[in-house]
Amino acid sequence: MNLKTKKFLTVTLGLLLIGTAFTTYLKDSSGSSPVTEAQIGTISTASSGTKLFLDIPVYNNVQDLLQLSDIVVVGKVVGKGGSRNLARNPANPKDEASDRKIISQEYSFMVEEWVKGDGSNRIDIVYPEYTVIDEQQIQEPIVALEPGHRYVLFLKQGMSNTYYGVGEPWQFQLLNGQAKLRTAVDDKFQELVGLSEEELVSKIKNASK
C-alpha cells in the first residue's frame, strides 16, 4: 500500500468517524429527550396511571436553610402524636376543604438546643403524609421522622404552635456523631452530605453570625 492510498484511507476513516458521531448527536438533539422519567419531587402511582408533581423549596446550603427557617433545633423525637387534616377551604381557611384531605402525622420533639429561635423544651411537628382526593390516596414524598432518634431540624412556625419543615432538606438524623441528611428529593446536596454532627452545628452557628 503506497502513501497516497494510506492517506486516502486515513482521511476517509476520519471523516466516517466524524460523520457517525455528528449523526448520532443530531439524532439525539431532535429525538427523544436524554432523560424520560421525572426525577425530582415526583411520585407515581403506577397502577392508576396518575402522577403527582410538587413544586417545593429545595435548598443546597446551610445559609439558605438557616435564613428561611423560623427555628433550628437539636433534639430527639420522643413520640408520635395524632393526625390531622391540613387541607382547608381556600375561600375560608377556618373550614376544612371539601374536595380533599391532606393527612399529617404529628411528632413530639424534645429540644436539647435552640440553634436559632427560642422556646420551650418540647415542640410539636406536623408532617403531611398523604392526600386523599377523588377517593384516591396519594402518598406524599416524605421521609418519616423516627421516634427515639436525635435530629437537627430546620423548621417554620405553623398553626396552633406547631412547626413544619422549611423545605428540602429539613432533617438531619444524628447517629454515631454523623449528621445524616434525610430527604425524599433526588438531589445531590453536595454541601450538606457527609458532615459530622459537630461540623453541621458549627456550620449553622457560623452562618448565623
Place this chain on the structure above:
Amino acid sequence: MFNKRLVIALTALSFMLSISLMAYRVNPASAYTLIGGKQNFYSPGVVAFNWGNLTDTDTIWRQAFLQASYNWDSTQSTVSWGRVSSGTNNIMQVYYAQNSYEYGRTQLSISSGIITKAWMEINQYSLQNKSWNFKVSVAGHEQGHGFGLGESSVDPALMNQSRDRETIYKPQADDIRGINDIY
C-alpha cells in the same frame, strides 16, 4: 515526511473531534425531563383549560395563572393554554395546605401517552405572602407539568425546583427545548 505528518495530524484531529462530539451527546446541556405523556390540542398548538375553584373574585390567583400562560405563549415553544368554559379535564385552581412547604402541585392522569387530566394547583397558604413574580413562577411551573414536562436540574429552568422564583418566572431555554421535544 510532510505527507506522513499531515496524515498523522489529520487522523488525530478526526479522532479528537469524534470523541468530543460523542462526549457531548452523552452529556448534553439539556436536562429537562418528560413525564411520558402529551396533551391533545383543542385547536392547533392550543391546549384547553378551565378554572377549577377560582371564582371571578379570585383575581390575584387567576391573574397569576394567566400571566404564566402568557409567558409560555410568548416563548418559542409550540404550545399555549387557552381557556374554555367546559369540556376539558385540565383545571387550574388553588388549594390551601396548612403547615406545608408545598408551593404547588400537579396531578396528571395519563393513558396511552395522552394526558387525560391535569389538575394544576397552587398552594394559597404558602404563596399568600409571596411576591407576584414568585406566584407566577409557581403557576408557570405547574403549567409546564400540565404540558408534560417533568422536573429539570438545569439552572436556569422554570421546571427546576431549586430556581430563584423571584427571577425565574418565565420559561427558559431548557424548558422550551423540553416542550419542543414533546410536541
